[in-house]
Amino acid sequence: MRKDPPLGLIHPMQRAAILLAAGLGTRMRSSLPKAMHPIAGRPMLRHLVAACEEVFDRIVVVTGPDMPMLEKAAAPHATVVQHERLGTGHAALQAAPLLRDFDGDVAVLYADNPLITAATLRRLLQARESADIALLAMRPADPARYGRVLPHEDGGIARVVEWKDATEAERAITLCNVGVVCASAGQLFGWLRGLGNDNAAGEYYLPDAVAAARAEGFRAVAVEAEEAECRGINSRIELAAAEAAVQAALRERAMAGGATLVRPESVTLSHDTVIGQDVTIGPDVVIAPGVTIEDGVEIRAFSHLESCTIRRGAVIGPFARLRPGTEIGAGAHVGNFVELKAAMLGEGAKANHLSYIGDASIGARTNIGAGTITCNYDGYAKHRTAVGQGVFIGSNATLVAPVTLGDGAFVAAGSTITADVAPDAMAFGRARQDQKEGRAAAFRAQRRAPPTKTEKP
Secondary structure, eight states: OOOOOOTTOOOOOOEEEEEEOOOOOGGGOOSSOGGGSEETTEEHHHHHHHHHHTTOSEEEEEEOTTOHHHHHHHTTSEEEEOSSOOOHHHHHHTTGGGGTTOOSEEEEEETTOTTOOHHHHHHHHHHHTTSSEEEEEEOOSSOTTOOEEEEOTTSSEEEEEOGGGOOHHHHTOOOEEEEEEEEEHHHHHHHHHTOOOOSTTOOOOTTHHHHHHHHTTOOEEEEEOOHHHHOOOOSHHHHHHHHHHHHHHHHHHHHHTTOEESSGGGOBOOTTOEEOTTOEEOTTOEEOSSOEEOTTOEEOTTOEEOSEEEOTTOEEOSSOEEOTTEEEOTTOEEEETOEEEEEEEOTTOEEEESOEEEEEEEOTTOEEOTTOEEEOBOSSOBOOEEEOTTOEEOTTOEEESSEEEOTTOEEOTTOEEOSOBOTTOEEOOSOOOOOOTTHHHHHHHHHHSOOOTTSOO
16 A cells, blocks of 8 residues: 655655545435435435545545535535436546546545445555555345456456346346546547447446556456445435434444443434443334433433433433533433433433423533423523522422522522522512411302203203
């Protein structure tokens, strides 16, 4: 493999990747571009970009017309539009103007092959060192309608034939085309410009660059990779299969790192989930992107977490929802049907039952009573609630933001708090109770009495 020069030595960039993402994904039956469909909480395109960023110096993404979502997802990398969908070879050629100053190796990949790993891409580049063009291939359990990679007498490969153009003998070959090719920029773009479209689809096929190279006497080789990372995703069914495979890998990684998943197959993780040691995750927990869980945390059944941080030893759930911007302090408790959004629950604090805590900071050791809510929205803007340390808030309290409760304050159950509460003060925000002796018995007797003649029954 090519060795990088010593740090500090100025040199031209040597590796570039072109990612083909212009496909409409008609089999997805979706208005969303195919490459934007998510796996483990991240669009397919971003999975592939992340792998390429570990290997390549430059990345160019080829999109279709009117795909601003793809351009945004590709950032900060360059994008170019394929205005006419004339095939994968034509799509790759659209990136040539953006790489006109580039003379290193170029790999062309597909956004609907999002699970290719950085390690496989490094092997592809390594194979390019001993050949003029390298192709990624696999031996799937069911070759189905994949293009076939035809062998050459020199031990390399001769060409790729699409299934619809293959003979029965060629379809019997088990080595299948993934579609990824790698060659020097000058040679690759030269071969692509010379491609024809004399095939069943009338398109310019990227893999035909192999036959073009062979026709000029150059050597071509194939690099085999596992089917699991080379799977193409063109339908909702294939998307679901890829999601299942990725989830299985994420769960295995979490458990290998010291977490207990009580019923692993029921837990949903995200591509960036961070889980510490001695974490226990109960059944049917969903962890969306942006979640960090420190050591010793327990996440109980049916909880939903998104863009939040849970410090060591905290207990979450069951049936808890942590929304973006939430931080749960060490040893804190979030219980049944409690929702937090953009909130900080301090160390050892508790919100155990039926509460909504939004746009708030809750101090250490504070107790939030059942049914307590922060009224953070006035119809026009969000406002914050600040609760100090060691505060006791009784059940069914309503905290109307903006409001501050000092350390050690006590809020009586059923209170509506609209003004700041001083430290160590006791606040009552409810009407005085009134009592009418004997009124209940009289009321019941009245309701049980038969109607008079003038009354309707």
